[in-house]
Amino acid sequence: MKSTKGTSILSASEGAAFETINPDGGSVVLLVCEHASKHIPASLNNLGLDAQTANSHVAWDPGALAVSKHLSATLDASLIAATVSRLVYDCNRPPEAAGAMPAKSEIFPIAGNQNIPAEEKAARVAEIYMPFSNAISDEIAARADAGRTTVLVTIHSFTPIYFGETRKVELGILHDQDATLADAMLAIPSTMEVQRNQPYGPDDGVTHTLKLHALPNGLLNVMIEIRNDLIATDDDQKRVANELSDTISKALDTLRLSTPTTEATHA
Numbered sequence: 001m002k003s004t005k006g007t008s009i010l011s012a013s014e015g016a017a018f019e020t021i022n023p024d025g026g027s028v029v030l031l032v033c034e035h036a037s038k039h040i041p042a043s044l045n046n047l048g049l050d051a052q053t054a055n056s057h058v059a060w061d062p063g064a065l066a067v068s069k070h071l072s073a074t075l076d077a078s079l080i081a082a083t084v085s086r087l088v089y090d091c092n093r094p095p096e097a098a099g100a101m102p103a104k105s106e107i108f109p110i111a112g113n114q115n116i117p118a119e120e121k122a123a124r125v126a127e128i129y130m131p132f133s134n135a136i137s138d139e140i141a142a143r144a145d146a147g148r149t150t151v152l153v154t155i156h157s158f159t160p161i162y163f164g165e166t167r168k169v170e171l172g173i174l175h176d177q178d179a180t181l182a183d184a185m186l187a188i189p190s191t192m193e194v195q196r197n198q199p200y201g202p203d204d205g206v207t208h209t210l211k212l213h214a215l216p217n218g219l220l221n222v223m224i225e226i227r228n229d230l231i232a233t234d235d236d237q238k239r240v241a242n243e244l245s246d247t248i249s250k251a252l253d254t255l256r257l258s259t260p261t262t263e264a265t266h267a
Contacts, residue, residue, distance in 0.1 A: 048111025
């Protein structure tokens with residue numbers, strides 16, 4: 001099930017491990033979607049997965065990219081999205097984390113991730129994680145050099161049933177040590193069942209992007225988790241994105257920030 005191309009994971013035709021959408025967006029918000037894609041590079045022989053598993057929530061966050069794109073358009077925000085499945089490398093995990101290249105996801109064993117050779121692990125980090133992470137770092141640095149504020153917002157989706165248990169939460173507002181933006185968003189009424197740090201939280205290791213890129217730079221930040229049955233259609237994706245756009249904008253207003261780049265810098 002391993003790569004047949006030595007330590008090369010992505011072919012030239014498969015392009016980079018990330019894409020930037022609306023790179024000239026004027027919003028203070030920088031959107032990130034780590035689990036946007038279910039693409040498994042051809043070199044990895046589909047990681048030994050059957051078609052159903054490879055297309056399921058195990059491989060990506062269904063609906064998350066579509067919601068992110070709608071948010072990008074509504075807020076005029078730049079979006080950095082992964083283009084490779086999280087089963088190949090989970091860009092919301094550091095290289096040392098077991099979940100970065102999971103041998104098992106929920107109840108599903110990932111055949112192509114069993115006993116990965118060290119050189120292949122290094123190649124996945126070098127070709128997928130580092131370019132994606134560097135794209136975020138570079139964007140934040142460029143904005144800082146231009147005197148622009150950045151508010152980091154990451155978008156995810158989760159399955160309504162996990163390990164056989166039904167999840168009642170519909171929208172999770174997640175944060176790590178800095179709850180400033182999360183608190184402001186949680187104070188705004190929603191049409192959905194909203195909970196703090198659910199169905200995951202910092203103890204589950206899901207705030208890596210926030211910890212790596214937002215906290216050290218003093219950036220307002222939040223991670224948004226949407227139950228994926230609520231964003232299964234284009235209409236639903238637009239509806240949820242519109243509500244989130246309104247919530248984010250109102251939260252930033254309460255924090256004396258606004259989405260244009262002319263606002264005062266966050267202290």
